[in-house]
Amino acid sequence: MTLWTSAEIAAATGGTASADFAVRGVAFDSREIGAGDLFVAMKGTAADGHRFIDGAFARGAAGALVSEVTAHPCVRVANTFAALEDMGRAARARMAGKVIGVTGSVGKTSTKEALFAALDRGAPGAVHRSVKSYNNHTGVPLSLARMPRETRFGVFEMGMNHAGELAHLTTLVRPHIALVTAIAPAHTEFFPDESAIADAKGEIFRGLEPEGVAIVPHDSPHRDRLIDAAAPYAGRIVTFGLDEGADVRPLETMRLDAGTFVTAKVGERELSFTVSQPGAHWVSNALAVIAAVDAAGGDLGLAGLALGELGGLAGRGDRFKAAVKGGEALVIDESYNANPASMAATLEVLAHEPGRHVAVLGEMRELGAGSDAWHAALAGPLLDARVETALLVGEKMAPLAEALEGRVDFVHVPDAATALDCLKQVIAPGDAVLVKGSNGVGLSRVVAALAGGVS
Template sequence: MTLWTAAEIAAATGGTATADFSVDGVAFDSREVGERDLFVALTGEHTDGHRFLDQAFAQGAGGAIVSQPCAQPAVQVRDTFAALEDLARAARARVSGKVIGVTGSVGKTSTKEALFAALDRAPGTRAHRSVKSYNNHTGVPLSLARMPADSDYAVLEMGMNHPGELAHLTTLVRPHVALVTAIAPAHTEFFPDEAAIADAKGEIFRGLEPGGTAIIPYESPHRDRLIEAAKPYAGRIVTFGLDRMADVGAGEAMVLRGGASFVNAQVGGRELNFTIAQPGRHWVSNALAVLAVADAVGADLALVGLALGELGGLPGRGARLDVAAGDGAAVVIDESYNANPASMRATLAVLAREPGRHVAVLGEMRELGDGSADFHAGLADDVVAARVETAVLVGQAMAPLAEALEGRIEFVHVPDAGQALDRLRALIRPGDAVLVKGSNGVGLSRLVSGLANGMT
């Protein structure tokens, strides 16, 4: 089904079509352009998308949005970024289905993917979601612009690292349901304290559609702050969490063999029993958030439970790989996409339940500001509690953790992912459980890829 025609793009953006064309997708990275995609030639401080028009059309682009004349079929506008936002607004305006906005310090992408799997499961239902972790000032409008007009549900992830960013993004998304997964130290370099982070996350409620639902973590110390932020905009406020007092709570949660969890959940006076395939207490919280959203949009909760039981790990966010180790294999838990103190602790707790010898490759956590040293050193007890026998610490900011672990476990401290991979290959053994986690900029995904090249 055609996503956009040249005439529709021109009408949405106020631009001029130089040719008649239609497209099935949208991209602003020329490397990701596929057959019949619309290429948006964004301009920035370091690059200009117009330089890659030939490449985009060689890869099959059906048309482009440009701000200067070109030989290819295009809609010419004054400002290509403004045009992308205009296209996003037009996409949102033509969708009559339920739109869900997701933010939080941790768990955004995992919960977004779980929601998509749950909502897309119903026969005849069409769900849409943000691509990858495209949740910033360009990723959100791109995800909206890619949204088919006949979507029954859309799950849009929204991130921020400065105050005011979500206030703008939520006006583009205009969610019927706005979810905050959790508040934790992340991007603290840009905020005076955690309460300020909660205030910035609470901006998501400002874009709620009239009568919309705000969903808030019950156990968060900032719960009441978030509730106050939601009150002027939400028709209904719902809490979720492991506490029975939450509107969507866990009556019981048990860890099963293999790390999965069995959950007895209470949802608006109803009881639902289901299994979560993904290991970890944080996934129980994610699942309860999914149930709260699904209930708010009227989805089939039984199908949601089935989806959670079948959900696999995402690359960089919990995927598990069997990799070559000596004359056998080891399991790698790939959490390489991102890290902050809360998510580090959660995944170390997952490692603690794994059989075999425990190895942890931990990359530095970035954007933590003046508290960085204390946040890193503060992980020492969690590393020991996870029964880590050997740790590979990556990056200069890991020095305080190295100091805190001195004499407690074996570890090496290296400057980059390349050296970490060399050290890991030398020490990994058959039967090991290896956790790989760090901020995305550390590049530990390359380490995981390097290990996977010898996958058994």
Template structure:
């Protein structure tokens, strides 16, 4: 069964099809177009997707969505961005599956992937999720448009850095279950304080369908604010966390050789399972995942098995063995993004690693607002608690932290990822456990690639 027919695309977008065709996928990046796809020629500030239509056809696209007629199968619309929105809305309207919305200041992509793994384990081939971090005003409708018509579960990540953005996205997604992983200082430059961030995250509940469920982190200081945001829209509110007063909570968590063994109390049952990824924050993530699976009517036993098999994603916890003369080193790749909360969580995880030396390669945290210097300097404490022996700091914003660490541990402070790559290759040694984390704009993925290829 095709994902879309040209007639369905034309009906959804109020467009005109040049000829009958079927598509098996949807893409707006011409580099990602594969055989049978629909290429959506979006017009951006700096480029026009219409220029890449020949390339899309060369890569065997089945058809294109365009605002100007072209040679080849196409659907002609007035505005391709609006048409992509309309296609996503049409996909949501036709699905009979359960739809999950995920947001949060930390962990939303990892939790989205864990939810997909849980649903897919219980109903193989019947789960869908947004790929990569397609969580904005273009990525969300694209992810919806890609959802197979027969999907039983769809998991969609939604992000924001300004008030009002989540409200718009969630009304497109219309989730049956909406999860906030946590609220912390992220994009603080655009908000007055963390309470304002909590209000913006709470917008996700505005799109809940009648009878929907809000899933909220109990241990977060903004819990009550999130509950207040959910109450007008949610038929059910479920909390999760380490505190035993949460609806879904951990009764016990014991580290082991293959992960953390957890005994959890859910609303309808108790479940014993193993969390594969290391770190206390993953116990909380797992509780949120199980709360969602339970609310959506998924298979909890299968979800527990999926959590045991979870592996870190590139840039978000992937563990890489570095082969060096004289022995191996462990690289923990957290290079995709960073804020104060995620820095503390991953430094805590580093502190649990058995290693000859613990190394933290940390890049600047961006968009923190007027207290940026203080937030960087305050990382000195979790670095000390993690027993870090060497800190390689990257970016000008890291100077307050460099000043706070001066004389306390081995320290190198460099301007950018290029210099960090050179220093990292010089400094790492067999037996090291190395954490690499920073805001994506710093480009520490370059350091990861260099070390992984060493």
């Protein structure tokens, strides 16, 4: 199916097409190019994409978006980044369905994927979403440019670590529904306090389409701040959460062996469903999804079924059994990201697992002046989770090591490789092992090694 023709790309970007061609996909990483794709030759700080044009066509590219002369079929523009944004705007303009924007300090990607699954269950093949964590100044326009014109529902994740970033991204996405999952101390290195983080996340509401819906976390201490941010732009504001005052809230929850059974109030209706992923934070995520599906006019019953079938995401709650000498150990993969709120939430999940509890915790980055205090404060959730052995990874974990002295068996190591060596010495059949840290710590390599089996 044709996504773009060269004429459409030229019209969207103000560029000049060297030939007639049609593409089925868009990518700016030449390693991700597939047959029939458009390669966007971006000029970055580390590399110039024009150096990889030949490689992209060798992988099957049908055309390129360039700012330099090339012999390959292309659309030439003055600036390829600006042109990619133009393609994103054009893709959004030609799509007649509902668009949902998702942001928040924690749970963005998981909620986006759950929302995609919930909508796709009712409209299979007609739902588009941003892949991976493509949520920044390049990822959002790329995700928009990849959206088929026949899309009924588009789900876009938007992230930021500085004020003003979301204000721009939301004008590209122009959501009919804008959802904030939660506000937590993340990227505090770049903000004076948590209220400033809430203000930056609240920028998402500025791009709402007329009569759009703002979805706000009721349980957040910043709820009223977010409501105030949404009020000038939203036709309607909906709250979700575990507390009684939320518009979408649980009337009853029951913890299962895997996940939670929820009976929820959705406006004046009730809906019962199972959340396949364990933990109170996933109940909150699921309520946000239900609120968004309802606002988009989706099928709530089918959305509930999708939440019951949702699998874990690599780096964000995926679970598997690792072969260890004499048996198997459960691995909970939360290796992609970490901040104080998500650390506490996943340690609470570990608390309910059978067997001995082992935690491989990587340092939390971008916390600024409060970093030492935030790391030391993990001692409480770690003790509550009945962790018997902790492997603390990275220099910033020193305050936690000090707080745990004499209370928990732990080892403080400098890097992921050393953590893996230590883990191999202590892991045993029946263990439940949580692996979590900021992505830059590299704990995904520990998870990959565990997936291959521990000898």
